[in-house]
Amino acid sequence: MFFHGTSRVNEKGHLEIGGVDTVELAEMYGTPLYIYDVALIRARARAFKEAFRRHGVRAQVAYASKAFSSIAIVQLAAEEGLSLDVVSGGELYTAIAAGFPSERIHFHGNNKSRDELEMALKHGVGCIVADNFYELELIEQLAVPSGRAVPVLLRVTPGVEAHTHDYILTGQEDSKFGFDLNNGQADEAFRRVMGSPAFQLLGVHCHIGSQIFETAGFVLAAQKVFTKMAEWNKEHGFVPSVINLGGGFGIRYTEEDDPIPVSAYVDCIVEEVKKQAEAHRLPLPEIWIEPGRSLVGDAGTTIYTIGSRKDVPNVRTYIAVDGGMSDNIRPALYGAKYEAVIANRVLGERTETVSIAGKCCESGDMLIWDLALPEAKPGDYLAVFCTGAYGYSMANNYNRLPRPAVVFVENGDAQLVVKRETYEDLIQHDLPFKAKVRK
Numbered sequence: 001m002f003f004h005g006t007s008r009v010n011e012k013g014h015l016e017i018g019g020v021d022t023v024e025l026a027e028m029y030g031t032p033l034y035i036y037d038v039a040l041i042r043a044r045a046r047a048f049k050e051a052f053r054r055h056g057v058r059a060q061v062a063y064a065s066k067a068f069s070s071i072a073i074v075q076l077a078a079e080e081g082l083s084l085d086v087v088s089g090g091e092l093y094t095a096i097a098a099g100f101p102s103e104r105i106h107f108h109g110n111n112k113s114r115d116e117l118e119m120a121l122k123h124g125v126g127c128i129v130a131d132n133f134y135e136l137e138l139i140e141q142l143a144v145p146s147g148r149a150v151p152v153l154l155r156v157t158p159g160v161e162a163h164t165h166d167y168i169l170t171g172q173e174d175s176k177f178g179f180d181l182n183n184g185q186a187d188e189a190f191r192r193v194m195g196s197p198a199f200q201l202l203g204v205h206c207h208i209g210s211q212i213f214e215t216a217g218f219v220l221a222a223q224k225v226f227t228k229m230a231e232w233n234k235e236h237g238f239v240p241s242v243i244n245l246g247g248g249f250g251i252r253y254t255e256e257d258d259p260i261p262v263s264a265y266v267d268c269i270v271e272e273v274k275k276q277a278e279a280h281r282l283p284l285p286e287i288w289i290e291p292g293r294s295l296v297g298d299a300g301t302t303i304y305t306i307g308s309r310k311d312v313p314n315v316r317t318y319i320a321v322d323g324g325m326s327d328n329i330r331p332a333l334y335g336a337k338y339e340a341v342i343a344n345r346v347l348g349e350r351t352e353t354v355s356i357a358g359k360c361c362e363s364g365d366m367l368i369w370d371l372a373l374p375e376a377k378p379g380d381y382l383a384v385f386c387t388g389a390y391g392y393s394m395a396n397n398y399n400r401l402p403r404p405a406v407v408f409v410e411n412g413d414a415q416l417v418v419k420r421e422t423y424e425d426l427i428q429h430d431l432p433f434k435a436k437v438r439k
């Protein structure tokens with residue numbers, strides 16, 4: 001059975017997570033419903049931190065909140081001693097509202113606006129990951145009058161091609177993110193930052209992509225980034241205090257995925273950074289990473305109610321659920337694959353193969369193709385596993401579907417942490433049209 005964390009089958013034959021019956025949750029909060037296994041998120045956070053601790057190096061593990069941002073998850077990240085990666089005014093606002101320590105917030109993004117940068121500086125975020133020359137210009141304009149130097153990392157594209165889906169590759173040269181490491185852009189950004197009192201350069205950031213299963217890309221990225229920082233050290237006496245190698249560590253969505261433990265990624269990163277620091281006779285910088293998916297991905301499960309069924313004789317059977325690409329766009333966007341069970345009959349014999357359709361008016365709104373299930377009836381609950389990252393955070397109101405509720409479960413306790421949207425919520429920003437009367 002494809003279970004993660006505290007998921008198990010209880011004596012009623014129902015899926016239980018965090019000691020709570022998911023069928024009871026579906027009945028209490030309605031569906032679609034996102035359920036997060038808090039113990040699993042804690043375990044992943046601790047595994048990352050423990051891996052660094054074993055090496056005795058200074059490190060920060062920043063939760064990439066784009067994977068799932070809400071007050072509750074940010075508070076949990078703070079409780080677990082994580083730092084926080086935010087990529088917009090909205091994620092920053094959420095972090096501040098949750099009381100997250102601003103000195104542990106890292107502000108990302110390839111087109112930060114003046115307002116967003118102003119907000120970040122006002123709250124004294126720990127660092128701005130500067131992406132481009134326009135942004136350096138904006139930071140300078142905002143920082144110089146204040147007389148304070150802004151801590152920055154320069155985001156570079158190292159020219160490393162990780163093996164993952166094209167849409168989630170970020171480290172290759174032809175990318176919208178960061179300063180190119182190989183064509184002189186990163187050097188120009190370095191000179192720009194070092195020559196201005198507006199900046200305090202901490203070091204370099206790179207992120208090579210997402211859902212990566214191999215360590216080779218991280219090692220290569222560490223080598224390339226370090227070689228550049230060593231060059232800057234030789235020529236300009238710069239001593240980096242931070243190297244940030246981003247996130248991207250893969251998780252197991254289906255039986256086809258075979259990820260390595262999070263500690264294995266940390267081991268290879270730390271070993272390479274140590275090797276590079278020694279080779280270049282530089283002090284070991286603090287090592288930062290920013291995992292999103294690997295902290296929350298397999299801790300999330302979505303519960304849907306099964307509704308209509310359509311048989312296309314000799315071709316396939318479609319089973320439709322009460323959500324779809326509006327609460328999980330990943331299958332439509334990336335062809336992402338998931339595993340699922342019937343939450344109220346987990347151990348039922350899997351006698352038919354069906355395809356799970358969403359309820360949006362798009363043929364591409366399919367959640368899972370060719371899934372073996374016990375015969376599904378209207379009113380059964382379908383539990384789709386591993387939806388914790390880039391599920392709720394990419395949810396939308398297509399077809400004016402209200403976004404689902406989110407519940408955290410731990411030790412037999414369930415807590416609603418995001419309310420379900422209502423129809424009133426959907427029209428709250430709409431204004432009536434008043435036609436001008438022509439004379």
Ligand SMILES: Cc1ncc(COP(=O)(O)O)c(C=O)c1O
Nearest residue numbers: 064207210211247248291292293
């Ligand atoms: C700059 C940056 N950091 C961190 C992440 C988090 O990646 P993941 O969720 O794959 O760990 C991303 C997303 O890919 C990113 O773009």
Ligand SMILES: N[C@@H](CCCC[NH3+])C(=O)O
Nearest residue numbers: 066168210211330389390
């Ligand atoms: N949203 C993507 C990951 C993008 C990561 C952000 N750089 C996914 O669901 O796989």
